[in-house]
Structures are given as structure tokens and as C-alpha cells.
């Protein structure tokens with residue numbers, strides 16, 4: 667077991683201590699790399715063959731950010747507007763009729779931003795040794811994805827997404 671495996675285990679224990687079950691699947695999921703359930707019971711990470719252990723760690727930190735927000739800011743009560751937004755978005759993904767309205771996309775983006783406020787605490791609590799600049803780059807990239815989703819009604823893909831990731835990494839990487 668290497669350093670990254672130990673970090674994954676610590677994140678799983680941390681989640682468990684807050685009542686969250688973590689599932690890590692060795693397959694990718696077209697609907698998203700990871701998810702946290704709105705009732706605060708489960709985190710799933712879809713770690714496909716191209717995912718590194720660091721990717722899994724960053725996904726866990728992202729999802730745990732939502733849960734810590736849920737505990738500290740929502741007192742473990744579901745946010746009804748967020749629930750409405752996610753339900754609408756899930757429906758859109760299977761039925762592809764009318765995109766999720768912009769005010770609900772804004773809600774999703776805001777909840778995403780709120781979750782990132784807890785990343786640094788989670789990283790410290792679980793003693794994650796991934797360099798800070800990589801964590802900052804992941805945070806900026808994830809929030810860019812949701813900002814684009816808010817603006818356009820869908821997530822960036824392909825070259826546009828790949829190039830933006832490269833740019834953000836280059837910006838944060840120490841010279």
C-alpha cells in the first residue's frame with residue numbers, strides 16, 4: 667500500500683465518521699466521475715482505467731466538500747432548491763427535452779462553490795500530501811466546469827475542456 671492508497675483509506679474513514687458510505691467503482695460513468703447523494707448517505711467514485719489514484723483522492727475531496735457543507739451549513743437537512751435543481755438536471759440527462767432553467771443551474775453552481783470552501787479543511791484533517799497547487803488547480807477546474815454549465819446549460823467537453831485543464835494546471839504549477 668502506497669501513500670496514495672493510505673490517503674484514500676483516510677478519506678473513506680473520514681466520510682464514515684460523518685455517516686457516509688463510500689463506494690469506489692473500477693469503471694467510469696458517463697454521467698460523472700463521482701457523486702454525493704443529497705440525503706448525505708453515500709459517495710460514489712467512478713475510477714475508470716484512465717483515472718489515477720490522485721484523481722480518486724481529488725474526487726473524494728470534492729464530494730466530501732458537499733457533505734461537510736451539508737453538515738455545517740445545512741444541519742444535515744436537504745436543500746430543497748438544490749434538490750429541485752438536481753432532479754430537473756437528472757431528468758434532462760435522460761429525456762433531453764428542455765435544459766434545466768438558468769436559475770436552477772445557478773443554484774447548482776452556488777452549491778458547488780460552497781463545497782469547495784471545505785476542501786482545505788478536509789485536506790488538513792486527513793493529511794493529504796498531494797501538492798497544494800494541484801489541489802488548487804483541481805478546485806479552479808471543477809468550478810470552471812460548473813460556471814460553463816451555468817452559462818451554457820451543458821458541461822464543456824473534448825478539446826475545449828482538455829485545453830482549459832492544461833491552462834489551469836500550467837497557471838498553478840510552480841516554475
Ligand SMILES: [Zn+2]
Nearest residue numbers: 728732778781
Ligand atoms: Zn460537486
